[in-house]
Amino acid sequence: MNKSNITSINLIKNNRNISDLIERDCNAALRDLKQDSHFKPINDDNSPYMLELYIEDNKLIFHIKNNKKEDLPFLVLSLTPYRRLIKDYFIIMQSYSDALNDGKPSRIEAIDMGRRGLHNEGAELLIERLSDKIELDFDTARRLFTLICTLHSGKMHILR
Numbered sequence: 001m002n003k004s005n006i007t008s009i010n011l012i013k014n015n016r017n018i019s020d021l022i023e024r025d026c027n028a029a030l031r032d033l034k035q036d037s038h039f040k041p042i043n044d045d046n047s048p049y050m051l052e053l054y055i056e057d058n059k060l061i062f063h064i065k066n067n068k069k070e071d072l073p074f075l076v077l078s079l080t081p082y083r084r085l086i087k088d089y090f091i092i093m094q095s096y097s098d099a100l101n102d103g104k105p106s107r108i109e110a111i112d113m114g115r116r117g118l119h120n121e122g123a124e125l126l127i128e129r130l131s132d133k134i135e136l137d138f139d140t141a142r143r144l145f146t147l148i149c150t151l152h153s154g155k156m157h158i159l160r
Contacts, residue, residue: 005037005048006140007067011151012054018153021097022090029146038137041072053144055079055151062134075133082148085122089149092118119145 009030033039039049046066054061062075079086092115099107122145127136136144 006033006039006051007048008050009033009147010050010052011147012052018150019093019097021100022093022150022153025093025146026150029143029150033140033143037140037143038135039140040135041066042133042135044072046070053147053151060148060151075130077129079148081125081129082122085118085125085145086149086152088118089115089122090153122148 011026039051040047041049041064044066046068048067050065052061052063054063058079060077060079062077064072064075066072092111096108096111096115099111119142123138123141126141126145126148127138130136
C-alpha cells in the first residue's frame with residue numbers, strides 16, 4: 001500500500017461528559033492517526049486528507065476533503081452492525097477504570113486484552129464495510145473505531 005494519510009480530524013457531537021479514560025483513548029487515537037495512518041478514498045490520489053466524522057440518525061458520516069480542498073462524496077455507514085461493539089467498549093472502559101482504581105494489575109491486564117480484542121473486531125468490521133470506498137490499514141481502522149465509540153460518548157474533539 002502506498003502511504004496516504006489524514007492530516008486533520010474533526011469529530012462533531014453534542015457535548016456530554018465523558019470519562020477521562022475515554023477522552024485519553026480518543027486523544028491517543030487522534031494523535032496516532034495524524035502521525036501514522038493509511039487512509040485512501042478509492043478513486044482519489046490527492047493525499048493527505050482532512051476528515052470530519054459525525055453521527056446523524058444512527059449513521060456515521062464521513063466528510064472527506066483531499067489536499068486540493070475538494071469535497072469527496074460523503075460516506076454514510078449504518079451503525080447498527082457496531083451496536084454491540086460500542087456497548088461492549090463502554091462496559092470494558094468502565095471495568096478498566098474500576099480496575100485501575102482497585103489497583104489490581106492482573107485484572108487490568110485481562111481487561112486490556114479484552115479491550116484490544118474488541119478494537120480488533122471493530123477494525124475488521126470497519127475495513128470490511130469500507131473496502132469498496134476507502135483503503136485502510138489495520139491500525140488506522142482500530143483508531144477510527146475508537147473515534148466512532150467516542151462520538152457515542154458525545155464530546156467534541158478537534159485535531160488540526
